[in-house]
Amino acid sequence: MESALDVLFTHIGQKIQLLESDKAALSDFFKLRALKRRQYLLQEGDLCKYLSFIIDGLLKSFTIDDKGNEHISLLAWEGWWISDFESFVKQTQAKLYIEAVEPTTVLMLSKDNYELLLEQFPIMERYFRILYQNSLTRKDSRLISSNTxxxxxxxxxxxxxxxxxxxxxxxxxxxxxxxxxxxxxxxxxxxxxxxxx
Amino acid sequence: MESALDVLFTHIGQKIQLLESDKAALSDFFKLRALKRRQYLLQEGDLCKYLSFIIDGLLKSFTIDDKGNEHISLLAWEGWWISDFESFVKQTQAKLYIEAVEPTTVLMLSKDNYELLLEQFPIMERYFRILYQNSLTRKDSRLISSNTxxxxxxxxxxxxxxxxxxxxxxxxxxxxxxxxxxxxxxxxxxxxxxxxx
DNA sequence: ACCGTTTCTTGTTCTGCATCAAGCTTAATC
DNA sequence: GATTAAGCTTGATGCAGAACAAGAAACGGT
Structure with missing residues (x-):
């Protein structure tokens, strides 16, 4: 059967050319974690230490407003990344909660490992550039839809x-x-x- | 006085380390353009052929809905990039108009040159990765604000x-x-x- | 298989912001 | 610097969707 890392590498391989030697070396950067239904991956006020790639399952990220209402910012399932990106990038307090809607397994990439990985594997700069590029087009569409x-x-x-x-x-x-x-x-x-x- | 390219390279230099030799080589990829007030840089239905870096002035990107109402998706001024990113990336019909609010000068990077530049200058993968990373955190905030x-x-x-x-x-x-x-x-x-x- | 919780539905009321309207002010352009 | 267009204000009215309520259905955990 296919390992979690294989799922990730298949995904990455759709955007860039990844060598077998790279795969072996990259593996150490990631940490596998299983989440039960309703378990939190992140809570408001935490530092978002990880980018998480979803192997299986489904997560939601959301804020809670003054009245206690939940506002979902993202629904993400297998093959997608999730995080409180601002908190992750700037290492500031998270504004988001991330919670498992289904039992979920993720591969987690810590901030330190993210930086290391980008230093050591320039090809990964390309991967994330393309990933973010696509993500931006979707966010643009969503923002327009939201306002119009x-x-x-x-x-x-x-x-x-x-x-x-x-x-x-x-x-x-x-x-x-x-x-x-x-x-x-x-x-x-x-x-x-x-x-x- | 500072040339348009110097402005761009200063901006890029804030995110990555750029060699003088790189600067010289990169210059050829960009094309300078001046826009009068109210002049369009892009219209709906066009192909968005360029990423435009604003040297001076201010632009708005917007959609027009069925009722003829304008919905601004971005306001951008000197030091920022603007485009219909989805149209640029996927080379599909633009959904956006981009129009000069003030007299504006931009440095334009064509899709072909963008791809070439990324091939030939791996450091630029890093630049755009960081640029998009920051852009994503802002879009996230805006989307949350818009919905909550x-x-x-x-x-x-x-x-x-x-x-x-x-x-x-x-x-x-x-x-x-x-x-x-x-x-x-x-x-x-x-x-x-x-x-x- | 059961029980408790979550989710969905349907009706009613309420309200924030849009829409419409019209006069006023400021700023481009010749 | 006159003219015309663009931008701003203020009031009146309307409505899409929120909020509140309460029962029904579906689901998950043991």
């Missing part, structure tokens, strides 16, 4: 972009991800279904 | 983040950047001022 679309348009766009995700993620999390309430999404769903039939 | 804050909080945060920008940029552009109407921002400004005095 109605609730209905946001929901529709989400369902088109991630057509199968609603089978894995409770509707209230999708609502939160879109900056809507669970009630609103429930009504939008009903509306869509009524129209389709 | 009230109009008043967004406006307050904007004024704290860019305390002098309102002297350069008309209020209606700030409103659009924040996903608000000009009227709302006008009222918020009044409210702030009344409270402060």
């Amino acid at each position: 679309h109605s609730a209905e348009e946001k929901f529709k766009l989400f369902m088109e972009t991630y057509p199968t995700l609603h089978q894995r993620v409770p509707q209230n999390l999708i609502a939160s991800y879109l900056g809507l309430t669970a009630e609103t999404v429930s009504r939008l769903k009903k509306k869509r279904f009524d129209q389709d039939s | 804050h009230s109009a008043e909080e967004k406006f307050k945060l904007f004024m704290e983040t860019y305390p002098t920008l309102h002297q350069r940029v008309p209020q209606n552009l700030i409103a659009s950047y924040l996903g608000l109407t000009a009227e709302t921002v006008s009222r918020l400004k009044k409210k702030r001022f009344d409270q402060d005095s």
